[in-house]
Amino acid sequence: MKYKRLLGFAVVAAAGAWVLYNFAPTAYGFYPPCMFRKMTGLECPGCGTTRALHHLLHGRVDEAFRLNPMLFVLIVVALFALPSFLRGRHPEFLMKPWFAWSAFVVLVSYWIVRNTPIYPF
Amino acid sequence: MNCPYCGTSNLDNASVCANCGRSLSAQASSYTPPPPPPSDFTQPSSSASSGPAYGGPAIPNYLWQSIVVALCCCLPLGIVSIIFAAQVNQKLAAGDVAGAMEASKKAKLFALIGFIGGLVLMIIWFAVSGAAFLQNR
Numbered sequence: 001m002k003y004k005r006l007l008g009f010a011v012v013a014a015a016g017a018w019v020l021y022n023f024a025p026t027a028y029g030f031y032p033p034c035m036f037r038k039m040t041g042l043e044c045p046g047c048g049t050t051r052a053l054h055h056l057l058h059g060r061v062d063e064a065f066r067l068n069p070m071l072f073v074l075i076v077v078a079l080f081a082l083p084s085f086l087r088g089r090h091p092e093f094l095m096k097p098w099f100a101w102s103a104f105v106v107l108v109s110y111w112i113v114r115n116t117p118i119y120p121f
Numbered sequence: 122m123n124c125p126y127c128g129t130s131n132l133d134n135a136s137v138c139a140n141c142g143r144s145l146s147a148q149a150s151s152y153t154p155p156p157p158p159p160s161d162f163t164q165p166s167s168s169a170s171s172g173p174a175y176g177g178p179a180i181p182n183y184l185w186q187s188i189v190v191a192l193c194c195c196l197p198l199g200i201v202s203i204i205f206a207a208q209v210n211q212k213l214a215a216g217d218v219a220g221a222m223e224a225s226k227k228a229k230l231f232a233l234i235g236f237i238g239g240l241v242l243m244i245i246w247f248a249v250s251g252a253a254f255l256q257n258r
Binding site (some may be wrong): 030087103 | 129139140179191195196201204211214254
């Protein structure tokens with residue numbers, strides 16, 4: 001059971017990485033777009049994640065950071081959550097109020113800042 | 122084994138649940154009613170009538186689903202859902218089981234609306250851009 005999960009995750013991750021590595025999101029239109037940006041013209045906190053992952057897979061960390069610095073926070077959180085998810089368990093920190101509130105504050109403040117001229121990228 | 126209180130799967134040799142901290146002894150794993158709560162868990166008297174009392178299934182907060190919805194399609198709905206997700210555990214920590222269940226339901230509702238709405242929008246977008254692509258070929 002444990003290995004099935006691990007195997008499933010590895011297959012999906014490898015397939016996703018292969019597609020992202022070989023097909024640049026700026027050149028191919030089959031990637032899901034950000035509906036928030038399509039409708040409002042503003043960037044959401046997740047905008048640029050696909051393009052940033054493409055650059056990251058090619059080893060261009062600076063480009064990835066420029067497109068979406070929050071991706072690196074997400075990767076760290078995902079790495080913390082991954083072992084629990086692979087064991088079929090709910091990561092404990094997801095059930096802590098402090099984590100949910102910090103996610104809320106980080107998302108909303110990043111969302112506002114990246115749509116203002118203060119944002120450096 | 123699965124925790125009889127919150128359903129979390131634990132290692133077979135675990136003595137307490139990794140998620141809720143309650144005992145996983147043999148007596149607890151049989152389907153007898155849960156033992157009376159330890160004194161440090163206070164429980165409002167009202168929760169006996171509304172929602173499962175102490176020992177019921179864990180109340181999901183849908184936090185990661187909310188974050189995914191916020192980042193992948195529907196930012197406002199996802200953010201509302203994150204607020205409710207935070208309230209689930211805050212109310213649970215304060216002993217308000219009924220309130221936590223209410224917040225859990227709302228978190229689920231907003232995340233679900235966001236997910237389905239986003240899915241529909243994307244299908245429309247792909248249909249429109251796909252048609253345009255075929256026309257320009």
